[in-house]
Amino acid sequence: MSRSLLTGNGAAAWGARLALADYIPAFPITPQTEIIETLANWIDTEAMAARLVTLESEHSMITAAGAAAATGVRVFSATSSQGLLHGMEMIYTVAGWRAPFVLVNVSRGLASPITLEPDHNDVLAARDSGFLQIHCATCQEVLDSILMAYRLAENDRVRLPVMVNLDGFYLSFTREPVTLPDAKTAADFVGSYDPENIRFRASAPVSQAVAVLGGGPYSYFRYESHLAAESALEVYHQVADEFENLFGRRHEAIDSYRTDDAELVLVMLGSFATKAQQAVDQMRDAGQAVGLLRPRLMRPFPRQQFRQLLAGKKGVAVIDQNLSMGFGGILHGELASALYGQPEAPPILASFVAGLGGRDITGEEFFAMVEETRAAVASDQIPPPRLLYTQAELREVRKLQAVAQVERVELKQPQTVQGGQANES
Amino acid sequence: MNHNPDSAGNPRFQRMKDLPSTHLLGTGTPMCSGCGGLAALHEIYDIIGDKSVFINAAGCMTLLSVYPFTPFRGSWLYTSMASAPAGAQGVRDALDILMQKRRMAASEDMEVVVLTGDGSAYGMGLSATSGAMERNLDFLYICYDNEGYGNTGQQTSGATPHGARTATNRGLSGFPGFKKDLFSIWAAHKPAYVATVIASEPLDLARKIDRALSLKGPRLIIALAPCPTGWEFEPQQSVDIGRMAVKTGAWPLKEYIDGEFVHTRIPRHRLPVEQYLQLQGRFKHLFEPRRNDVLINEIQDRIDRYWRNVSSG
Amino acid sequence: MYRIRFHGRGGQGMKTASRILGTAFFLEGFEVQDAPRYGAERRGAPIFAYVRADRHPIRERGVIQRPDLVIVADDSLVPVPGAGVISGLDDHGILLINSEESADTWRHRLSIGSPILTVPDHSGDPAGQRFLGASCAGAAARLVGVISREHLIQAIGDEISALGTAAATASLVQANSDRALDAYEAMAAHAGCVSEGSGISAADYRSPDWVDLPSDPATVAAPAIHAGATSVEVRTGLWRTLRPVIDYSRCNHCWWVCSTFCPDGAIDVAADGEPRIDYDHCKGCMVCVAQCPPHAIEAISEQQAQRQETQAADRENSV
Ligand SMILES: Cc1ncc(C[n+]2csc(CCOP(=O)(O)OP(=O)(O)O)c2C)c(N)n1
Ligand code: SF4
Numbered sequence A: 001m002s003r004s005l006l007t008g009n010g011a012a013a014w015g016a017r018l019a020l021a022d023y024i025p026a027f028p029i030t031p032q033t034e035i036i037e038t039l040a041n042w043i044d045t046e047a048m049a050a051r052l053v054t055l056e057s058e059h060s061m062i063t064a065a066g067a068a069a070a071t072g073v074r075v076f077s078a079t080s081s082q083g084l085l086h087g088m089e090m091i092y093t094v095a096g097w098r099a100p101f102v103l104v105n106v107s108r109g110l111a112s113p114i115t116l117e118p119d120h121n122d123v124l125a126a127r128d129s130g131f132l133q134i135h136c137a138t139c140q141e142v143l144d145s146i147l148m149a150y151r152l153a154e155n156d157r158v159r160l161p162v163m164v165n166l167d168g169f170y171l172s173f174t175r176e177p178v179t180l181p182d183a184k185t186a187a188d189f190v191g192s193y194d195p196e197n198i199r200f201r202a203s204a205p206v207s208q209a210v211a212v213l214g215g216g217p218y219s220y221f222r223y224e225s226h227l228a229a230e231s232a233l234e235v236y237h238q239v240a241d242e243f244e245n246l247f248g249r250r251h252e253a254i255d256s257y258r259t260d261d262a263e264l265v266l267v268m269l270g271s272f273a274t275k276a277q278q279a280v281d282q283m284r285d286a287g288q289a290v291g292l293l294r295p296r297l298m299r300p301f302p303r304q305q306f307r308q309l310l311a312g313k314k315g316v317a318v319i320d321q322n323l324s325m326g327f328g329g330i331l332h333g334e335l336a337s338a339l340y341g342q343p344e345a346p347p348i349l350a351s352f353v354a355g356l357g358g359r360d361i362t363g364e365e366f367f368a369m370v371e372e373t374r375a376a377v378a379s380d381q382i383p384p385p386r387l388l389y390t391q392a393e394l395r396e397v398r399k400l401q402a403v404a405q406v407e408r409v410e411l412k413q414p415q416t417v418q419g420g421q422a423n424e425s
Numbered sequence B: 001m002n003h004n005p006d007s008a009g010n011p012r013f014q015r016m017k018d019l020p021s022t023h024l025l026g027t028g029t030p031m032c033s034g035c036g037g038l039a040a041l042h043e044i045y046d047i048i049g050d051k052s053v054f055i056n057a058a059g060c061m062t063l064l065s066v067y068p069f070t071p072f073r074g075s076w077l078y079t080s081m082a083s084a085p086a087g088a089q090g091v092r093d094a095l096d097i098l099m100q101k102r103r104m105a106a107s108e109d110m111e112v113v114v115l116t117g118d119g120s121a122y123g124m125g126l127s128a129t130s131g132a133m134e135r136n137l138d139f140l141y142i143c144y145d146n147e148g149y150g151n152t153g154q155q156t157s158g159a160t161p162h163g164a165r166t167a168t169n170r171g172l173s174g175f176p177g178f179k180k181d182l183f184s185i186w187a188a189h190k191p192a193y194v195a196t197v198i199a200s201e202p203l204d205l206a207r208k209i210d211r212a213l214s215l216k217g218p219r220l221i222i223a224l225a226p227c228p229t230g231w232e233f234e235p236q237q238s239v240d241i242g243r244m245a246v247k248t249g250a251w252p253l254k255e256y257i258d259g260e261f262v263h264t265r266i267p268r269h270r271l272p273v274e275q276y277l278q279l280q281g282r283f284k285h286l287f288e289p290r291r292n293d294v295l296i297n298e299i300q301d302r303i304d305r306y307w308r309n310v311s312s313g
Numbered sequence C: 001m002y003r004i005r006f007h008g009r010g011g012q013g014m015k016t017a018s019r020i021l022g023t024a025f026f027l028e029g030f031e032v033q034d035a036p037r038y039g040a041e042r043r044g045a046p047i048f049a050y051v052r053a054d055r056h057p058i059r060e061r062g063v064i065q066r067p068d069l070v071i072v073a074d075d076s077l078v079p080v081p082g083a084g085v086i087s088g089l090d091d092h093g094i095l096l097i098n099s100e101e102s103a104d105t106w107r108h109r110l111s112i113g114s115p116i117l118t119v120p121d122h123s124g125d126p127a128g129q130r131f132l133g134a135s136c137a138g139a140a141a142r143l144v145g146v147i148s149r150e151h152l153i154q155a156i157g158d159e160i161s162a163l164g165t166a167a168a169t170a171s172l173v174q175a176n177s178d179r180a181l182d183a184y185e186a187m188a189a190h191a192g193c194v195s196e197g198s199g200i201s202a203a204d205y206r207s208p209d210w211v212d213l214p215s216d217p218a219t220v221a222a223p224a225i226h227a228g229a230t231s232v233e234v235r236t237g238l239w240r241t242l243r244p245v246i247d248y249s250r251c252n253h254c255w256w257v258c259s260t261f262c263p264d265g266a267i268d269v270a271a272d273g274e275p276r277i278d279y280d281h282c283k284g285c286m287v288c289v290a291q292c293p294p295h296a297i298e299a300i301s302e303q304q305a306q307r308q309e310t311q312a313a314d315r316e317n318s319v
């Protein structure tokens, strides 16, 4: 094992290499491209024994990935944003084939307007597809999660493709110290891929991915995928145990930080959660009992674990780096459904939407979100969802709109709101 | 803008002096310094004019219009990497409906122009383009061909030439495949017009755009776009490299019109292709550290074979 | 935690600088985070990269708001508001400018509280350009004062060969090391002058000025631009490192070759038949210089041209 500086993209490429992927269908898209370029270069220089093929679209890329997995090789692929969406028909389709592979998604906001910077609407658009989802907060986790993802995907109780998500820019282009497992231990951990009877061989003909007539058989196959995804939770814990034994790093389904004695808990996905950790420490220093939960698994959703970890807490602030138009934050909704009717569920579950299209979430904003949640607990009133936006940002957009000569309308003077106050105590 | 021959029947672009000396496309775009694609676009835009709506696919040129800045004096719609020609279908049909139902004056009509890179044109967008031609859509398609996925860092695309080094083919022999013949693929649909152009031959370019504008139906243009960033050369060589592509016969200037194929420039003394290749970092491995004669000859042979057919045909 | 920002132009090696410094810190036993601020990076356009280094794992992410050290590879970027060079600098943070001009001159010009240093400039000569990243990293390494020569050199070896096309690597590493060590030595008098900034406090902080966003009509809220050629408000002339200058005594008013071939359309021919270069937007590609038939367009160093202009302005102000 050696420790070196790697970008999130570099770590993802190492994950594929150490997992001994045989086949890599590829298509470039920022901020993912460095992953496939790194792999292409390793293959060219014979550092890696795999085949990489650039398809003409992600729709084709994901088809090729699923088809190769259904033929019995270990497959890796990567995409992002518009690419994931362009392949979405096949994301749903291949998940139903029960042919496991690993797809890395480097999160980036979705058009329109088109952007290169990150948020989680892309990966969450795939949440109902049958792919399992692991979300990472550090470059180390990216590498580790890919190794774990193969174990999860290929487990005979699961047999579903897995998506490993990392944030564009904040992880993809950022170097951090990463411990590289040695190749032998990694190979032992992932093992070899046994497709069992789901593969093509001349001696054992099989017709895969066939159509059904009627809701009966249709429901059966769909329910079975769901049940497999649900059982992945238990498999995940076994895989995490084994991983910890071999590599000494523990990756829980939900990463929990200083929550034991916390009264208020932040909940969020992805790399900005490390900023939230820092904010938690700063609030602890100021005498506030605050903690943080970060789900790594989004599918299957670790419902039961959330219930336990949040039992008896006074208030929860869910920070969503995504937005479901006409609904709000997706994670907030999912968590609310997990907690509904639970005897010890926290009375306040506040919703914040932030960090869209690469927008920063400042330390002060974490403090202010906790402050609002604390006020809600005190008044026993669930606050309306807040879309984080500052006066300065609005002024900036108004300037751009003036250049764009948007029709002059009476723009309502925005009201400044108190986004929480300095803690006096 | 009048694109057709003047009242005396003279074509509008006879000599260099007929080319515009002030320009319509706004400055201040984020394209690279020395971009051969932008050079072609600004020459083309002068001739198309601002009574146009550009339908764009994902690529370098998507960044032409970044809120609130656009270089266009006419209109623009960004779609996706795969579907710009379908966007053109929607806009064209809607304009027609508005005129048919007398809800828009004919003077408000516009030329509908698709603008994509080669990655889109040769690959993901080909099916949508084929469909548009099938439906005889009245539109102009401009493909700036920088022979790779430029915006994402020059990975191999369907337009990458044999032997070129790209971000996904960094090995010693570069890209093992061959550049697709999009001109022929398009021409096989029998559209109104197909042509190849290049910014370094502005008069040839102007005549062809002018001709395309005088026709109706699908009209498709491929502009070879020397790309300092992806082809690895100094920006100031952009025009010289374009000229060399023509002089070596690597980029034939031609048209398909009324079912006929016409070469608008047949280089009489074709220069050896290595004079073109040598100028570009993406072909450096053909010359250093050792000269790769096999690969150079292979590239030369293909060009020779192409032109043999031209003169014998 | 150390928070360091490098500012330069696309092509000047700021990503390399951040990587070298990051690796050097790492070799010294620090936890490190380094990243370029990536957009559609264009040669000549302002860009930046940053490094964080700490004895503890780093959890802060994204752009550095309050830097301890800012290094500018190209002094012509300092006054450009969009480049954000002095953003977040207060009297704690140090500004190091790669410049021919003195620190005093810059102090006078900028009127900011932070200490200013300069290092002799190599950005003008093309050979120096190639090693700007290494020399910026070398200067930074000495200013923070916790990085040894050996680790700096080792970091350069790692990072330059990682970029590497095999053949030239050894000599390339050597050339980069030499430049970095020059800068390292040049900063000896200021070794260790950079101090680690503190974090914010939850007990005493400024509340964010959040607003409730109004629901604007679609006519306003759609991402649509209702005006033509607004891109002219973007001054791409800032990208230029070389400036084309027309010698009108030699221009023979050809068929405006320069105007036709300028990729950016930055040359128009006026009514009097004279070509005019729009310096607000000319990116300095030098296509016009290469194409003008009578060679009437000359390339001069943008930095020198600007320096002369600024000095003239300074003189005028002091009169
Ligand atoms: C569906 C989809 N996949 C991938 C991308 C990422 N992408 C943006 S531009 C681009 C390259 C386009 O190449 P080309 O058409 O040759 O245009 P160029 O970039 O060279 O201008 C890619 C792959 C995307 N925007 N959408
Ligand atoms: S990458 Fe090439 S095609 Fe794209 S803007 Fe730069 S020079 Fe032009």
Ligand code: SF4
Residues within 6 Å of the ligand: C244, C261, C262, C263, C264, C265, C266, C267, C277, C278, C281, C282, C283, C284, C285, C286, C287, C288, C289
């Ligand atoms: S150097 Fe010349 S050709 Fe290039 S942008 Fe400037 S004016 Fe145009």
Ligand code: SF4
Residues within 6 Å of the ligand: C246, C250, C251, C252, C253, C254, C255, C256, C257, C258, C259, C275, C291, C292, C293, C294, C295, C296, C297
């Ligand atoms: S190309 Fe040279 S000679 Fe011709 S107009 Fe321009 S400056 Fe004058």
